[in-house]
Amino acid sequence: MKCAGQIETRAVEESSINLDPIQAAGRLTPEAMKAVIAWGDGYSVCDNCHKPFRLDYVTKPPIADFHTEAAAWLGMDKIQLVPGARRAFQEVTGALVGKGEPVIMTGMGHYTAYLSVEVVNGVVREIKPTPDHHITADATAESIENAIREFGYAPKLVFVDAVDFMYGNMHEVEKIAKVAHQYDIPVLYNGVYTVGVLPVDGKKLGVDFVVGSGHKSMAAPAPSGILATTDEYADIVLRTTKIQGDITGRKFGIKQVGILGCSLMGDPAVGLIASFPRVKERVNHFDEELKNHKIVTDALLSIEGTKVASEYPRKHTLTRMDTAESFDIVAQTHKKRGFFLSSALNKRGITGIMPGVTKQWKFNTYGLTTAQAEYLADSFIEIAEENNMVVG
Template identity: 40%
Template sequence: MDINTDKYKNITRNLEREMINLNPIQRGGILPTESKKIIYEYWDGYSVCDYCSGRLDQIETPPINEFLEDMSKFLGMDITRPTHGARESKYAVMNSICKEGDYVVLDGNAHYTSYVALERAKLNYEKTDIEEYPTFRVIPESYAEKIDMLEDSKKNIGLILLTHVDGNYGNVADVEKVGKIAKSKGYPFLLNCAYSAGRMPIDGKKLNVDFIAASGHKSMAASGPCGLLSINKKYEDEVLETSKVNVLKELQMLGCTSRGIPILSLMASFEHLIERVKKWDLELEKTRKVVNELETLGFKQIGERPRNHDIIRFETPILDEIAEKDKRRGFFFYEELKKRGIGGIRRGVTKEFKMSVYGLTNTQVDYVINSMKSIINELR
């Protein structure tokens, strides 16, 4: 067999080492030094299973079992399991507590993986309303309206799903209001925390949620793919049902999930997560400063105001104007940022872009702001 494997050797990535990364899907997943060290110890395939007696969540060395108990406390829930990501967590809930053909009532800002998960579980959906441009906020009262509509039509509702923070606009949904509606109507409530748990404080019990789907690689400083599913004890028997063939293995987890570096890097980052969510107010201060400063250039922030999350979406007509006369066209902004050691903004984007300064120092934030100002002032 003649296969040239040279192209797979010496693959490199220097974005984090040499540049300031503004990609909002990555800012919450950047590993602290202690997590990078543990990768060296566990980079072999099944190394996490050296002392496994049959199930990942019960492993004592390394202390995965204790970590999951502590993570439940951190999230204000009862029971936690590792998964490969928030999408797998959502699917596990849908596939276990819903019946084929049931409806999932979900918000108008729901991530595509929520739809993929419910399709895979052979469910239907009803999408709630959101506010129009430029805020695009979830309207909590729309949940009650959609539930009433489905009930009047004799449709079976299996689950209420809300995206805590959406990836398009960075809006923070009113979880408590939606939770009260779900509870009053008697339906289980799943909160997608892919962009919130690990970045900002979360307390599932206070928020009235039954399930939390979290992402380790998006928001918990873990090497992906890694996620968590936290549940209330009320749903333990349904969601964590075990196999009839191998009574130790949980069906929705397909036995075991995140084996190796992902779960160990998340464990190593746990202290870092606990400390950084205490500084959420400081993160919001930096984010709001970026909005205030860059809007002086003609950028327009889209989504709720003031910012309650680090994801920022800008409309940028001034970049469009510059692209019309710059020989690099739409690539000028990316190239100018790169010259200044800044990455994470998509190449060729001029009409709008998303960014985040989560975890950056104040000095770095000022540098980003001043760099963008200099680019606009030099080229406009």
Template identity: 25%
Template sequence: MSETIVFDVQVVRQDFPILNREVNGKPLVYLDNAATSQTPKQVIDCIVEYYSNYNANIHRGVHALSQEATDKYEQARQKIQKHFNADKPHEIIFTSGTTHGINLVANGFSSILKKGDEILVSAMEHHSNIVPWQMLCERTGAVLKVIPMNEEGELLMDAYGELLSKNTKLVFCNHVSNALGTINPIEQIIDMAHQVDATVLIDGAQAAPHIKADVQKLNVDFYVVSAHKMCGPTGVGMLYGKEEWLNKLPPYQGGGEMIAEVTFEKTTYADLPHKFEAGTPNICGGIAFGAALDYMNAIGFDAISAYEHELLNYATKKLLAIDGLKIYGTSQNKTSVISFNIEGLHPYDIGSILDKLGIAVRTGHHCAQPIMDFYKIPGTVRASFSFYNTKEEVDILTEGVRRAKNMLA
């Protein structure tokens, strides 16, 4: 597919084998894309090809399989560099996912922060962008402060400005909220942080499937994503870091691959990116990550975004027609995520009935418990849409929610 081809969801759906299966005797309606997207056959074929034809360790072997695997792996790094517009390939560090990338950075700052330094996080963070910083504060004596949000699920930027000071050393924020779908104004967040010489990490896990981030244009210090959110395999992701920062931070783990020379007296570390890539990596995962980016870029992120926005508007209108249904996260600037509850009903009960109808949604606090505490609710039902979902599936969801409401009332 190319950018010039008109987007056809029925053609796209043919690339995803899992969409042909049934669950509980019903056609699968998969609406849990914010947790994990499905995998197209082009990426599945890439994985099969690796294990069938050139499965070998990388960077260390002189034999043909090792060299071929190494070439494919480093080509994938270059694909990721190009996609996110990093300045240099070695600014892309392969990780096991977003959580790994965040913890890598947090560990590095353990030797930089001191007592009284301040860290800012937003009120709508995933637990993986809260807990590592709490642990960092416990180790260093730094203070964690929270950028508040409003009822619409938007950050209060005036309050953010008031929190920033000469003591602010780090600012962490998600590009898109996994629980609400809100697209945060990260350009402004980054610029304001840099005005007080603070370093910024953006959690791009939820943005990457919908938005093509340009890390140089954003001028962000660190940006992290997971491949499994964007048609790739689980267990692999990337950390982008500015070269100057990656050189400052100490290695996160010790072992093979990340060393230059080892003696019992002293070890010297390898240059970037290998300094942060100890041990045998997820070679197949990295290569398949590159294949997933190829696939999504062939469709085109403009086409993906436009179609998903159309789905979001359609689903929002359909669901709001159900009496007693409330949507959480009503920002005008959001991705295709709808978190909702029905008055008097527990989200888990609704989700369980939907599952019996073959509809996969997520229920609970979505690893964003502070958001649920803000709204004083136990959790929500979250329907998250991807470019391979259809309006017909939205209709099935809506009818399923109505049925669940009638059964539980």
């Protein structure tokens, strides 16, 4: 058995163009990398923690300022740092959903959203995606109506994926929020592919919660993320502790119950904050990301039989390709079978596409330069030509 402590160095981001759908927008900025090195010790952020002893009051490093700025940036009233978006989901379900109570979830939701309902013993009722993989306000209304008929009362929460992980499609959040609010149901905007990637304004969207992922889309170390909410729901979801020791009489100040106090310390917190100025800037240039992305999808679409399975034209850099009638046909007779594609890409210094898969596969070009996008486009064409596929 290999000894658990023997860790090889990871150099994926240095040695390759990494197309991994979940990794592209999470790779650290140089600023985050420096912060990670300097703040790696876990309780580093507690060096200057004074009364009232809570993470979001720490001014050195500037965690307090970050909370203020990030809330404004998202058009929300309050934010909280959390160890991953899933913790934000759980914090919201924990506060709003009781045993056996229904939650509306899109059929394209992430597993952690489903598990955040399961962990509080809630019940999921899905919104049916359209045949072209979209979640609509109409389907949301139908799902809510069905749940009311089934349970006799309105669901406790609606989860909406701004951009889903399956197709990278963009869903009509604003309309969905309007529908949910007609039933007085709060709306959680799952922005793990949008917050830190493109502009997000929770107020304009009319949502009650905005959840972002640090390691997925904010160039921050894992596990990290943000829960943003309104003053109205902050009182419930970010409520402070009331418990008291029955013998000692001990109380615990203003620690927040839903997240069990200060839950994000050390380099994930400081790294996220260090990347924040650059992240705030980059969301304004998402059009350039889409231009680079188009260079690659155009090349792929020039290979006969290749389709974009996601909505098209693309509104996000995470895309699902359908190559059942192109690369997959090659795979059927290639000596490397389905692995020929990832293998040919790897040879060219390209990684992050699931090895062995040639029917449908996802990739994300977020953060690539135009030169890298062109190299990528050329590589796909070359691989197609090497395998006698028709290009043009």
